[in-house]
Amino acid sequence: METDFSPSGVLVVDKEPNMTSHDLVAITRRQLKFKKIGHCGTLDPMATGVLMLVIGKATKLQDRLMCEDKVYEGSLKFGETTNSQDREGEIEETKEVPAFSDEEVEAAFNHFVGDFEQIPPMVSAIKKDGVPLYKLARKGKVVERKPRAVKVSDYSISRIELPEVDFTVHCSKGFYVRTYAHDIGQYLGCGAHLTALRRTRSGHFDLSRAIKASDLMKATREEIMEKLIGLEEIAEILSK
Structure with a gap:
């Protein structure tokens, strides 16, 4: 159940190997007891490093944040x-x-x-006729990609x-x-x-403000809130 005080902002996570971007969203939802959370830019399970989670009102900035280098x-x-x-x-x-x-x-x-x-x-999340390519690849299928x-x-x-x-x-x-x-x-x-x-x-965000995925798993709601980059700061960063 979501609390009356809804968190909003960007949480930069240092993703560890053998977990998916969706895993981190699920962990954060559980720890914050809050559902409105998305991620900016998938990282493969073997990859590590910066994964930005957008929380609450920050989900409206998801597309903008994903467009950056x-x-x-x-x-x-x-x-x-x-x-x-x-x-x-x-x-x-x-x-x-x-x-x-x-x-x-x-x-x-x-x-x-x-x-x-x-x-x-072929092993990617891009969709062909509504089906992710990686699902086709698992079946041994290879399709033309643009x-x-x-x-x-x-x-x-x-x-x-x-x-x-x-x-x-x-x-x-x-x-x-x-x-x-x-x-x-x-x-x-x-x-x-x-x-x-x-x-x-990822864009203006690097590992200097990240919370390790292993720490996120045991972090309290308060500890996660302290790591959140607020909407005002994000707006200022994006205006530069």
Whole structure:
């Protein structure tokens, strides 16, 4: 039962592995004893990092908040492609990884800067005739997906130890980092898949104000309310 005093604001959660975005919404609803809660931008179960929950009147800002750029830290592995484009999928093809120079790896990343198109993976929440693609993928079905316009504003590479590469990418909404890893592997001719992913920023919100998912599970209503970013502050942030 919802209390008379309804919370409103944004709660930034540091999502942990092996839980879904919906899991965090359910946990927060339980802890706050309040139902009007949504999330801004799904994170795959293996991914960690910034997940914004919109609570109460802040749900009206959901679309606005989801439109903003994101920053991710990721790792990829050359030489193996998977059906999900990440380490959680089944390996579809294995190839030998040439002794790429750092410059060759950099050139591949450089190819995917600015505006370009991505074909969304089959294992995604995008719907085809009202059915999420991941449900079709579970049945072994592959359907045509329309390319989507995306943008990479910036990237950096922090480690190259073949067949692994660690990177950071600053990208637009609707961007699939696992497709990014897959496409870089295709560009180099040896294939690749995403092995780790952490969202460090979503729009103006980063991990500095986040509550860990494990702490959220045992937090009191009062403790969660203290972590809420209020509507006035959100309006001020969005006006910048």
